[in-house]
Amino acid sequence: MPISAGSEALRLDGVVSGYEPGVDVVRGASLRALAGAITIVIGPNGAGKSTLLRTIFGFLAPRAGTITSGDFELGGLPPHRIKALGIGYIPQQINIFPSLSVEENLKMGAWTLRGRRATIAERLDAVYDIFPALAEKRNHRSSSLSGGQARMLSVAREMMTQPQIILVDEPTAGLAPSVVPQVYAILTQARTATNAAILLVDQNVEGALEIADYVYVLDLGRVRADGPIAEFSLERTRELIRASLRG
Amino acid sequence: MALGITFIYSIVRLINWAMGAFYMVGSYLQFILVTQVFGVDRWWLAVPCSVALVFVLGALLEPILIRPMFAGNVERKDEYATVVTIALLLFMTAVASGISGPYQRTPGSNLGTIVLGPLPVSGARFAALVVALVALGLFYLFIKRTWLGMALRAAADSRTGVQIAGVDLARIDQFAFGGGVALAALAGALLAPVFLVFPTNGAMTTTKGFEIIIIGGLGSIPGALAGGLLLGVVESLGTVLIAPQYQNAYGFLLVLLILLVRPVGLFGKRLREV
Numbered sequence: 001m002p003i004s005a006g007s008e009a010l011r012l013d014g015v016v017s018g019y020e021p022g023v024d025v026v027r028g029a030s031l032r033a034l035a036g037a038i039t040i041v042i043g044p045n046g047a048g049k050s051t052l053l054r055t056i057f058g059f060l061a062p063r064a065g066t067i068t069s070g071d072f073e074l075g076g077l078p079p080h081r082i083k084a085l086g087i088g089y090i091p092q093q094i095n096i097f098p099s100l101s102v103e104e105n106l107k108m109g110a111w112t113l114r115g116r117r118a119t120i121a122e123r124l125d126a127v128y129d130i131f132p133a134l135a136e137k138r139n140h141r142s143s144s145l146s147g148g149q150a151r152m153l154s155v156a157r158e159m160m161t162q163p164q165i166i167l168v169d170e171p172t173a174g175l176a177p178s179v180v181p182q183v184y185a186i187l188t189q190a191r192t193a194t195n196a197a198i199l200l201v202d203q204n205v206e207g208a209l210e211i212a213d214y215v216y217v218l219d220l221g222r223v224r225a226d227g228p229i230a231e232f233s234l235e236r237t238r239e240l241i242r243a244s245l246r247g
Numbered sequence: 248m249a250l251g252i253t254f255i256y257s258i259v260r261l262i263n264w265a266m267g268a269f270y271m272v273g274s275y276l277q278f279i280l281v282t283q284v285f286g287v288d289r290w291w292l293a294v295p296c297s298v299a300l301v302f303v304l305g306a307l308l309e310p311i312l313i314r315p316m317f318a319g320n321v322e323r324k325d326e327y328a329t330v331v332t333i334a335l336l337l338f339m340t341a342v343a344s345g346i347s348g349p350y351q352r353t354p355g356s357n358l359g360t361i362v363l364g365p366l367p368v369s370g371a372r373f374a375a376l377v378v379a380l381v382a383l384g385l386f387y388l389f390i391k392r393t394w395l396g397m398a399l400r401a402a403a404d405s406r407t408g409v410q411i412a413g414v415d416l417a418r419i420d421q422f423a424f425g426g427g428v429a430l431a432a433l434a435g436a437l438l439a440p441v442f443l444v445f446p447t448n449g450a451m452t453t454t455k456g457f458e459i460i461i462i463g464g465l466g467s468i469p470g471a472l473a474g475g476l477l478l479g480v481v482e483s484l485g486t487v488l489i490a491p492q493y494q495n496a497y498g499f500l501l502v503l504l505i506l507l508v509r510p511v512g513l514f515g516k517r518l519r520e521v
Binding site: 057059078079080083084089091095096097098099100104107108109111112114115157158161 | 401404414
Protein backbone atom coordinates (compact mmCIF):
# COMPACT_ATOMS: atom_id res chain seq x y z
CA MET A 1 0.00 0.00 0.00
CA PRO A 2 1.36 3.40 -0.92
CA ILE A 3 0.28 4.84 2.42
CA SER A 4 2.78 2.92 4.49
CA ALA A 5 5.41 3.24 1.77
CA GLY A 6 5.37 7.02 1.57
CA SER A 7 7.05 9.33 4.01
CA GLU A 8 5.21 12.31 5.42
CA ALA A 9 5.55 15.27 3.05
CA LEU A 10 3.13 17.77 4.57
CA ARG A 11 1.57 18.02 7.99
CA LEU A 12 -1.08 20.37 9.35
CA ASP A 13 -1.84 20.59 13.07
CA GLY A 14 -4.85 22.52 14.34
CA VAL A 15 -4.75 25.09 11.52
CA VAL A 16 -7.15 28.04 11.87
CA SER A 17 -7.54 30.62 9.10
CA GLY A 18 -10.01 32.89 7.33
CA TYR A 19 -10.44 36.11 5.37
CA GLU A 20 -12.39 38.57 7.54
CA PRO A 21 -11.09 39.40 11.01
CA GLY A 22 -12.93 37.34 13.61
CA VAL A 23 -14.50 34.92 11.11
CA ASP A 24 -12.67 31.59 10.93
CA VAL A 25 -13.28 29.42 7.88
CA VAL A 26 -10.77 26.68 8.63
CA ARG A 27 -11.23 25.87 12.33
CA GLY A 28 -8.54 23.61 13.62
CA ALA A 29 -7.86 21.27 10.71
CA SER A 30 -5.24 18.56 11.18
CA LEU A 31 -4.14 16.36 8.33
CA ARG A 32 -1.09 14.96 6.59
CA ALA A 33 -0.14 14.10 3.02
CA LEU A 34 2.33 11.35 2.16
CA ALA A 35 4.87 11.25 -0.65
CA GLY A 36 3.81 9.16 -3.63
CA ALA A 37 0.16 9.25 -2.63
CA ILE A 38 -2.97 11.17 -3.57
CA THR A 39 -4.74 12.52 -0.52
CA ILE A 40 -8.19 13.89 -1.22
CA VAL A 41 -10.15 16.39 0.83
CA ILE A 42 -13.88 16.29 0.19
CA GLY A 43 -16.84 17.92 1.87
CA PRO A 44 -19.84 20.10 1.18
CA ASN A 45 -19.62 23.63 -0.20
CA GLY A 46 -18.33 26.06 2.38
CA ALA A 47 -16.45 23.39 4.35
CA GLY A 48 -13.24 25.40 3.94
CA LYS A 49 -11.51 23.13 1.41
CA SER A 50 -10.24 25.85 -0.94
CA THR A 51 -9.37 28.10 1.99
CA LEU A 52 -7.29 25.27 3.42
CA LEU A 53 -5.20 25.07 0.22
CA ARG A 54 -4.81 28.87 0.06
CA THR A 55 -3.56 28.82 3.63
CA ILE A 56 -0.98 26.10 2.89
CA PHE A 57 0.28 28.06 -0.14
CA GLY A 58 0.70 31.26 1.88
CA PHE A 59 -2.08 33.43 0.44
CA LEU A 60 -3.51 33.42 3.97
CA ALA A 61 -1.47 33.27 7.17
CA PRO A 62 -2.72 30.70 9.69
CA ARG A 63 -4.21 32.31 12.82
CA ALA A 64 -3.29 29.27 14.89
CA GLY A 65 -1.71 25.87 14.36
CA THR A 66 1.30 24.79 12.35
CA ILE A 67 1.93 23.77 8.74
CA THR A 68 5.17 21.85 8.30
CA SER A 69 6.98 20.21 5.42
CA GLY A 70 10.01 18.26 6.55
CA ASP A 71 11.89 20.64 8.83
CA PHE A 72 10.28 23.76 7.38
CA GLU A 73 7.51 25.68 9.10
CA LEU A 74 5.41 27.09 6.24
CA GLY A 75 2.91 29.16 8.24
CA GLY A 76 3.40 32.87 7.56
CA LEU A 77 5.73 32.45 4.58
CA PRO A 78 4.71 34.35 1.39
CA PRO A 79 3.68 32.28 -1.69
CA HIS A 80 6.94 32.74 -3.61
CA ARG A 81 8.95 31.27 -0.72
CA ILE A 82 6.61 28.30 -0.49
CA LYS A 83 6.90 27.71 -4.22
CA ALA A 84 10.69 27.79 -3.89
CA LEU A 85 10.45 24.96 -1.32
CA GLY A 86 9.02 22.69 -4.03
CA ILE A 87 5.31 23.12 -3.49
CA GLY A 88 2.98 23.73 -6.42
CA TYR A 89 -0.57 25.06 -6.33
CA ILE A 90 -3.17 24.54 -9.05
CA PRO A 91 -6.07 26.87 -8.26
CA GLN A 92 -9.70 26.27 -9.12
CA GLN A 93 -9.87 29.04 -11.72
CA ILE A 94 -8.09 28.51 -15.02
CA ASN A 95 -4.74 30.06 -14.28
CA ILE A 96 -3.00 31.22 -17.43
CA PHE A 97 -1.51 34.50 -18.64
CA PRO A 98 -3.68 35.26 -21.70
CA SER A 99 -1.35 37.84 -23.29
CA LEU A 100 1.65 35.48 -23.14
CA SER A 101 2.28 32.70 -25.65
CA VAL A 102 1.75 29.08 -24.62
CA GLU A 103 5.49 28.54 -24.30
CA GLU A 104 5.95 31.74 -22.27
CA ASN A 105 3.24 30.50 -19.92
CA LEU A 106 5.17 27.27 -19.39
CA LYS A 107 8.38 29.23 -18.88
CA MET A 108 6.65 31.32 -16.22
CA GLY A 109 5.90 28.01 -14.50
CA ALA A 110 9.66 27.44 -14.43
CA TRP A 111 10.36 30.90 -12.94
CA THR A 112 12.14 29.39 -9.94
CA LEU A 113 14.45 27.53 -12.37
CA ARG A 114 15.25 30.60 -14.52
CA GLY A 115 18.78 30.61 -15.86
CA ARG A 116 18.92 26.79 -16.07
CA ARG A 117 18.30 26.63 -19.82
CA ALA A 118 18.99 22.92 -20.28
CA THR A 119 16.62 21.87 -17.49
CA ILE A 120 13.88 24.14 -18.80
CA ALA A 121 14.26 22.87 -22.39
CA GLU A 122 14.06 19.30 -21.08
CA ARG A 123 10.91 19.96 -19.07
CA LEU A 124 9.30 21.79 -22.00
CA ASP A 125 9.89 18.74 -24.19
CA ALA A 126 8.41 16.49 -21.53
CA VAL A 127 5.29 18.67 -21.26
CA TYR A 128 4.88 18.78 -25.05
CA ASP A 129 5.15 14.97 -25.16
CA ILE A 130 2.23 14.65 -22.76
CA PHE A 131 0.20 17.47 -24.35
CA PRO A 132 0.69 17.48 -28.13
CA ALA A 133 -2.11 20.05 -28.39
CA LEU A 134 0.06 22.55 -26.46
CA ALA A 135 3.10 21.79 -28.62
CA GLU A 136 1.10 22.63 -31.72
CA LYS A 137 0.16 26.02 -30.30
CA ARG A 138 3.42 26.80 -28.48
CA ASN A 139 3.91 30.16 -30.22
CA HIS A 140 0.25 31.18 -30.18
CA ARG A 141 -1.17 33.51 -27.56
CA SER A 142 -2.64 31.35 -24.81
CA SER A 143 -5.91 33.31 -25.07
CA SER A 144 -6.50 31.35 -28.30
CA LEU A 145 -6.75 28.04 -26.37
CA SER A 146 -10.06 26.31 -25.74
CA GLY A 147 -11.29 25.95 -22.15
CA GLY A 148 -9.99 22.38 -21.88
CA GLN A 149 -6.62 23.29 -23.37
CA ALA A 150 -6.31 26.28 -21.04
CA ARG A 151 -6.93 23.96 -18.07
CA MET A 152 -4.27 21.61 -19.43
CA LEU A 153 -1.88 24.54 -19.70
CA SER A 154 -2.48 25.64 -16.11
CA VAL A 155 -1.86 22.09 -14.88
CA ALA A 156 1.17 21.63 -17.17
CA ARG A 157 2.64 24.92 -15.98
CA GLU A 158 2.78 23.69 -12.40
CA MET A 159 4.47 20.47 -13.53
CA MET A 160 7.43 22.46 -14.94
CA THR A 161 9.13 22.60 -11.52
CA GLN A 162 8.28 18.96 -10.72
CA PRO A 163 7.04 19.95 -7.27
CA GLN A 164 7.32 17.49 -4.39
CA ILE A 165 3.97 18.58 -3.01
CA ILE A 166 1.10 19.52 -5.34
CA LEU A 167 -1.99 21.29 -4.03
CA VAL A 168 -4.87 20.87 -6.47
CA ASP A 169 -8.20 22.69 -6.20
CA GLU A 170 -11.16 21.33 -8.20
CA PRO A 171 -9.15 20.38 -11.29
CA THR A 172 -12.17 19.18 -13.26
CA ALA A 173 -14.64 21.96 -12.44
CA GLY A 174 -16.23 23.29 -15.62
CA LEU A 175 -14.47 20.77 -17.87
CA ALA A 176 -16.02 18.76 -20.65
CA PRO A 177 -16.56 15.19 -19.34
CA SER A 178 -14.29 13.79 -22.04
CA VAL A 179 -11.29 15.73 -20.65
CA VAL A 180 -11.81 14.77 -16.99
CA PRO A 181 -10.03 11.37 -17.15
CA GLN A 182 -7.04 13.08 -18.78
CA VAL A 183 -6.67 15.48 -15.84
CA TYR A 184 -6.80 12.63 -13.33
CA ALA A 185 -4.28 10.70 -15.44
CA ILE A 186 -1.81 13.60 -15.13
CA LEU A 187 -2.15 13.58 -11.36
CA THR A 188 -1.66 9.83 -11.03
CA GLN A 189 1.32 10.10 -13.33
CA ALA A 190 2.92 12.78 -11.12
CA ARG A 191 2.38 10.49 -8.13
CA THR A 192 4.41 7.65 -9.62
CA ALA A 193 6.88 9.58 -11.81
CA THR A 194 8.18 12.07 -9.24
CA ASN A 195 6.85 10.46 -6.03
CA ALA A 196 4.97 13.69 -5.33
CA ALA A 197 2.53 14.12 -2.48
CA ILE A 198 -0.74 15.31 -3.97
CA LEU A 199 -3.38 17.05 -1.89
CA LEU A 200 -6.53 17.17 -3.98
CA VAL A 201 -9.68 19.10 -3.18
CA ASP A 202 -12.61 17.91 -5.26
CA GLN A 203 -16.38 18.18 -5.67
CA ASN A 204 -16.29 15.32 -8.17
CA VAL A 205 -16.35 12.71 -5.40
CA GLU A 206 -16.78 9.76 -7.72
CA GLY A 207 -13.79 10.64 -9.92
CA ALA A 208 -11.56 11.60 -7.02
CA LEU A 209 -12.25 8.41 -5.05
CA GLU A 210 -11.07 6.38 -8.03
CA ILE A 211 -7.53 7.76 -7.86
CA ALA A 212 -7.25 8.52 -4.13
CA ASP A 213 -5.06 6.69 -1.62
CA TYR A 214 -6.29 8.46 1.50
CA VAL A 215 -9.46 10.42 2.24
CA TYR A 216 -10.34 13.31 4.53
CA VAL A 217 -13.90 14.56 4.90
CA LEU A 218 -13.90 18.21 5.88
CA ASP A 219 -16.92 19.87 7.45
CA LEU A 220 -17.20 23.40 8.85
CA GLY A 221 -13.43 23.76 8.78
CA ARG A 222 -12.69 20.57 10.74
CA VAL A 223 -11.85 17.01 9.76
CA ARG A 224 -14.98 14.92 10.30
CA ALA A 225 -13.69 11.56 9.12
CA ASP A 226 -10.51 10.17 7.58
CA GLY A 227 -8.95 6.90 6.56
CA PRO A 228 -7.38 4.92 3.72
CA ILE A 229 -9.38 4.61 0.54
CA ALA A 230 -10.45 1.03 1.37
CA GLU A 231 -12.66 2.40 4.16
CA PHE A 232 -14.42 4.86 1.85
CA SER A 233 -16.91 3.29 -0.50
CA LEU A 234 -18.82 5.73 -2.67
CA GLU A 235 -22.01 5.09 -0.62
CA ARG A 236 -20.35 5.71 2.74
CA THR A 237 -18.64 8.88 1.45
CA ARG A 238 -21.87 10.27 0.01
CA GLU A 239 -23.63 9.52 3.29
CA LEU A 240 -20.89 11.36 5.23
CA ILE A 241 -21.24 14.45 3.02
CA ARG A 242 -25.04 14.36 3.33
CA ALA A 243 -24.71 14.11 7.10
CA SER A 244 -22.45 17.19 7.06
CA LEU A 245 -25.03 19.13 5.09
CA ARG A 246 -27.72 18.25 7.64
CA GLY A 247 -25.40 19.55 10.36
CA MET B 248 5.43 59.77 -19.98
CA ALA B 249 2.22 58.09 -21.07
CA LEU B 250 4.13 54.84 -21.33
CA GLY B 251 5.20 55.25 -17.70
CA ILE B 252 1.65 55.88 -16.50
CA THR B 253 0.26 52.91 -18.39
CA PHE B 254 3.17 50.68 -17.35
CA ILE B 255 2.58 51.32 -13.65
CA TYR B 256 -1.19 50.98 -14.02
CA SER B 257 -1.05 47.71 -15.93
CA ILE B 258 1.04 46.02 -13.26
CA VAL B 259 0.47 47.71 -9.92
CA ARG B 260 -3.15 48.66 -10.78
CA LEU B 261 -2.85 52.23 -9.62
CA ILE B 262 -2.88 55.55 -11.38
CA ASN B 263 0.13 57.54 -10.31
CA TRP B 264 -0.92 61.20 -10.20
CA ALA B 265 2.58 62.17 -9.10
CA MET B 266 4.15 61.38 -12.47
CA GLY B 267 4.60 65.11 -13.16
CA ALA B 268 6.67 65.41 -10.00
CA PHE B 269 9.02 62.68 -11.19
CA TYR B 270 9.22 64.40 -14.59
CA MET B 271 10.15 67.57 -12.67
CA VAL B 272 12.79 65.77 -10.56
CA GLY B 273 14.23 64.27 -13.75
CA SER B 274 14.54 67.71 -15.32
CA TYR B 275 16.16 69.20 -12.19
CA LEU B 276 18.63 66.34 -11.93
CA GLN B 277 19.50 66.83 -15.59
CA PHE B 278 19.98 70.58 -14.95
CA ILE B 279 22.21 69.96 -11.92
CA LEU B 280 24.26 67.21 -13.56
CA VAL B 281 24.78 69.21 -16.75
CA THR B 282 25.69 72.49 -15.07
CA GLN B 283 27.72 71.07 -12.14
CA VAL B 284 29.18 67.73 -13.28
CA PHE B 285 29.20 66.89 -16.95
CA GLY B 286 29.03 70.20 -18.78
CA VAL B 287 26.73 71.00 -21.65
CA ASP B 288 28.67 68.98 -24.23
CA ARG B 289 28.13 65.76 -22.35
CA TRP B 290 24.38 66.16 -21.71
CA TRP B 291 23.88 62.66 -23.11
CA LEU B 292 25.82 61.23 -20.15
CA ALA B 293 23.64 63.13 -17.70
CA VAL B 294 20.41 61.63 -19.11
CA PRO B 295 20.95 57.99 -18.00
CA CYS B 296 22.26 59.22 -14.62
CA SER B 297 19.12 61.31 -14.00
CA VAL B 298 16.92 58.40 -15.06
CA ALA B 299 18.78 55.93 -12.84
CA LEU B 300 18.57 58.25 -9.82
CA VAL B 301 14.80 58.66 -10.25
CA PHE B 302 14.44 54.88 -10.67
CA VAL B 303 16.14 54.45 -7.29
CA LEU B 304 13.96 57.18 -5.77
CA GLY B 305 10.81 55.46 -7.04
CA ALA B 306 11.99 52.04 -5.88
CA LEU B 307 12.66 53.49 -2.41
CA LEU B 308 9.31 55.30 -2.17
CA GLU B 309 7.18 52.35 -3.35
CA PRO B 310 7.50 50.16 -0.23
CA ILE B 311 6.74 53.15 2.01
CA LEU B 312 3.82 54.75 0.15
CA ILE B 313 2.29 52.20 -2.20
CA ARG B 314 2.76 48.80 -0.57
CA PRO B 315 0.44 49.51 2.40
CA MET B 316 -2.31 49.54 -0.24
CA PHE B 317 -1.95 45.76 -0.64
CA ALA B 318 -1.15 44.82 2.94
CA GLY B 319 -3.72 45.07 5.69
CA ASN B 320 -7.30 46.03 5.08
CA VAL B 321 -7.32 49.15 2.94
CA GLU B 322 -10.94 49.29 1.86
CA ARG B 323 -10.84 51.65 -1.10
CA LYS B 324 -7.59 51.02 -2.91
CA ASP B 325 -8.25 53.46 -5.77
CA GLU B 326 -9.02 56.32 -3.43
CA TYR B 327 -6.00 55.46 -1.30
CA ALA B 328 -3.70 55.55 -4.33
CA THR B 329 -5.21 58.82 -5.54
CA VAL B 330 -4.80 60.56 -2.20
CA VAL B 331 -1.28 59.26 -1.62
CA THR B 332 0.05 60.12 -5.08
CA ILE B 333 -1.56 63.58 -5.18
CA ALA B 334 -0.09 64.29 -1.74
CA LEU B 335 3.28 63.17 -3.06
CA LEU B 336 2.89 65.49 -6.08
CA LEU B 337 2.14 68.51 -3.86
CA PHE B 338 4.92 67.64 -1.45
CA MET B 339 7.57 67.24 -4.14
CA THR B 340 6.49 70.42 -5.93
CA ALA B 341 6.64 72.34 -2.65
CA VAL B 342 10.10 70.99 -1.82
CA ALA B 343 11.34 71.96 -5.29
CA SER B 344 9.93 75.48 -4.91
CA GLY B 345 11.58 75.79 -1.50
CA ILE B 346 14.99 74.73 -2.76
CA SER B 347 15.10 76.31 -6.17
CA GLY B 348 12.62 79.15 -6.00
CA PRO B 349 10.17 79.91 -8.78
CA TYR B 350 12.87 80.62 -11.38
CA GLN B 351 12.91 78.98 -14.77
CA ARG B 352 16.27 77.41 -15.49
CA THR B 353 17.78 75.62 -18.43
CA PRO B 354 20.71 73.23 -18.72
CA GLY B 355 21.38 74.72 -22.15
CA SER B 356 22.10 72.73 -25.23
CA ASN B 357 25.12 72.32 -27.44
CA LEU B 358 22.93 71.37 -30.36
CA GLY B 359 22.15 74.08 -32.86
CA THR B 360 19.19 74.18 -35.17
CA ILE B 361 19.19 71.42 -37.72
CA VAL B 362 17.27 71.32 -40.96
CA LEU B 363 15.19 68.25 -41.80
CA GLY B 364 14.12 68.63 -45.39
CA PRO B 365 12.18 71.88 -45.50
CA LEU B 366 11.80 72.10 -41.68
CA PRO B 367 14.21 73.77 -39.29
CA VAL B 368 14.08 71.86 -35.95
CA SER B 369 15.80 72.74 -32.70
CA GLY B 370 18.63 70.29 -32.10
CA ALA B 371 17.50 69.57 -28.54
CA ARG B 372 14.01 68.59 -29.70
CA PHE B 373 15.41 66.31 -32.37
CA ALA B 374 17.82 64.71 -29.88
CA ALA B 375 14.91 64.15 -27.49
CA LEU B 376 12.99 62.36 -30.24
CA VAL B 377 15.93 60.15 -31.19
CA VAL B 378 16.81 59.20 -27.60
CA ALA B 379 13.14 58.56 -26.82
CA LEU B 380 12.88 56.20 -29.80
CA VAL B 381 16.03 54.36 -28.75
CA ALA B 382 14.70 54.10 -25.19
CA LEU B 383 11.39 52.73 -26.49
CA GLY B 384 13.25 50.14 -28.52
CA LEU B 385 15.27 49.05 -25.49
CA PHE B 386 12.12 48.99 -23.35
CA TYR B 387 10.41 46.76 -25.94
CA LEU B 388 13.36 44.35 -26.07
CA PHE B 389 13.51 44.23 -22.27
CA ILE B 390 9.77 43.48 -22.00
CA LYS B 391 9.82 40.83 -24.76
CA ARG B 392 13.15 39.11 -24.26
CA THR B 393 14.04 38.93 -20.57
CA TRP B 394 12.72 36.84 -17.69
CA LEU B 395 11.92 39.98 -15.71
CA GLY B 396 10.11 41.47 -18.71
CA MET B 397 8.08 38.29 -19.08
CA ALA B 398 7.20 38.34 -15.37
CA LEU B 399 6.08 41.97 -15.72
CA ARG B 400 3.76 41.07 -18.61
CA ALA B 401 2.49 38.06 -16.69
CA ALA B 402 1.85 40.23 -13.61
CA ALA B 403 -0.18 42.60 -15.78
CA ASP B 404 -2.36 39.60 -16.73
CA SER B 405 -2.76 38.05 -13.29
CA ARG B 406 -1.27 39.16 -10.00
CA THR B 407 -2.33 35.91 -8.33
CA GLY B 408 -0.93 33.87 -11.21
CA VAL B 409 2.61 35.18 -10.89
CA GLN B 410 2.60 34.50 -7.15
CA ILE B 411 1.62 30.90 -7.89
CA ALA B 412 4.53 30.75 -10.34
CA GLY B 413 6.83 31.73 -7.48
CA VAL B 414 7.46 35.36 -8.37
CA ASP B 415 8.05 37.77 -5.48
CA LEU B 416 5.22 40.18 -6.28
CA ALA B 417 6.45 42.87 -3.88
CA ARG B 418 9.73 43.10 -5.84
CA ILE B 419 7.83 43.26 -9.15
CA ASP B 420 5.69 46.13 -7.85
CA GLN B 421 8.76 47.96 -6.63
CA PHE B 422 10.50 47.51 -9.96
CA ALA B 423 7.42 48.51 -11.96
CA PHE B 424 6.94 51.69 -9.92
CA GLY B 425 10.63 52.61 -10.19
CA GLY B 426 10.62 51.85 -13.93
CA GLY B 427 7.46 53.85 -14.55
CA VAL B 428 8.69 56.97 -12.77
CA ALA B 429 12.07 56.55 -14.50
CA LEU B 430 10.24 56.83 -17.84
CA ALA B 431 8.76 60.13 -16.61
CA ALA B 432 12.23 61.26 -15.60
CA LEU B 433 13.53 60.34 -19.05
CA ALA B 434 10.98 62.70 -20.57
CA GLY B 435 11.93 65.39 -18.00
CA ALA B 436 15.66 65.08 -18.65
CA LEU B 437 15.33 65.05 -22.43
CA LEU B 438 12.92 67.98 -22.58
CA ALA B 439 14.72 70.10 -19.96
CA PRO B 440 16.38 72.35 -22.61
CA VAL B 441 13.10 72.65 -24.55
CA PHE B 442 10.42 73.28 -21.93
CA LEU B 443 12.78 74.56 -19.21
CA VAL B 444 13.18 73.54 -15.59
CA PHE B 445 10.87 74.86 -12.87
CA PRO B 446 8.86 73.33 -9.99
CA THR B 447 5.58 72.88 -11.89
CA ASN B 448 6.98 72.00 -15.29
CA GLY B 449 5.49 68.51 -15.06
CA ALA B 450 1.90 69.75 -15.14
CA MET B 451 1.48 70.12 -18.91
CA THR B 452 3.28 66.87 -19.73
CA THR B 453 1.20 65.03 -17.12
CA THR B 454 -1.94 66.39 -18.73
CA LYS B 455 -0.67 65.31 -22.13
CA GLY B 456 0.26 61.93 -20.68
CA PHE B 457 -3.29 61.37 -19.44
CA GLU B 458 -4.72 62.59 -22.75
CA ILE B 459 -2.62 59.94 -24.48
CA ILE B 460 -3.85 57.31 -22.02
CA ILE B 461 -7.49 58.19 -22.69
CA ILE B 462 -6.91 58.08 -26.44
CA GLY B 463 -4.90 54.86 -26.41
CA GLY B 464 -6.63 53.02 -23.59
CA LEU B 465 -5.49 52.60 -19.97
CA GLY B 466 -3.13 49.70 -19.35
CA SER B 467 -2.30 49.15 -23.03
CA ILE B 468 1.32 49.71 -24.01
CA PRO B 469 0.68 49.76 -27.80
CA GLY B 470 -2.20 52.13 -27.00
CA ALA B 471 0.21 54.52 -25.30
CA LEU B 472 2.46 54.59 -28.36
CA ALA B 473 -0.37 55.02 -30.86
CA GLY B 474 -2.11 57.59 -28.64
CA GLY B 475 1.07 59.66 -28.38
CA LEU B 476 1.53 59.69 -32.11
CA LEU B 477 -2.10 60.54 -32.80
CA LEU B 478 -2.12 63.37 -30.26
CA GLY B 479 1.03 64.87 -31.76
CA VAL B 480 -0.32 64.70 -35.30
CA VAL B 481 -3.70 66.22 -34.36
CA GLU B 482 -2.10 69.09 -32.42
CA SER B 483 0.33 69.85 -35.24
CA LEU B 484 -2.29 69.69 -37.97
CA GLY B 485 -4.60 71.92 -35.93
CA THR B 486 -1.77 74.39 -35.43
CA VAL B 487 -0.99 74.58 -39.14
CA LEU B 488 -4.48 74.32 -40.61
CA ILE B 489 -6.64 76.20 -38.08
CA ALA B 490 -4.87 78.49 -35.63
CA PRO B 491 -1.64 78.03 -33.66
CA GLN B 492 -2.93 79.69 -30.44
CA TYR B 493 -5.16 76.72 -29.63
CA GLN B 494 -2.51 74.00 -29.94
CA ASN B 495 -3.41 72.35 -26.62
CA ALA B 496 -7.14 72.63 -27.26
CA TYR B 497 -7.00 70.35 -30.30
CA GLY B 498 -5.72 67.53 -28.11
CA PHE B 499 -8.60 68.00 -25.67
CA LEU B 500 -11.10 67.99 -28.55
CA LEU B 501 -9.62 64.67 -29.67
CA VAL B 502 -10.02 63.35 -26.11
CA LEU B 503 -13.67 64.44 -26.03
CA LEU B 504 -14.26 62.76 -29.38
CA ILE B 505 -12.65 59.50 -28.23
CA LEU B 506 -14.68 59.55 -25.00
CA LEU B 507 -17.88 59.94 -27.02
CA VAL B 508 -17.10 57.26 -29.59
CA ARG B 509 -15.00 54.73 -27.69
CA PRO B 510 -14.77 55.48 -23.96
CA VAL B 511 -12.25 52.69 -23.24
CA GLY B 512 -9.75 54.17 -25.70
CA LEU B 513 -8.45 52.76 -28.96
CA PHE B 514 -6.73 49.72 -27.42
CA GLY B 515 -8.39 49.68 -24.00
CA LYS B 516 -10.22 46.73 -22.49
CA ARG B 517 -13.56 47.06 -20.78
CA LEU B 518 -12.87 46.38 -17.13
CA ARG B 519 -16.31 46.63 -15.63
CA GLU B 520 -19.55 45.51 -17.19
CA VAL B 521 -22.74 47.16 -16.08
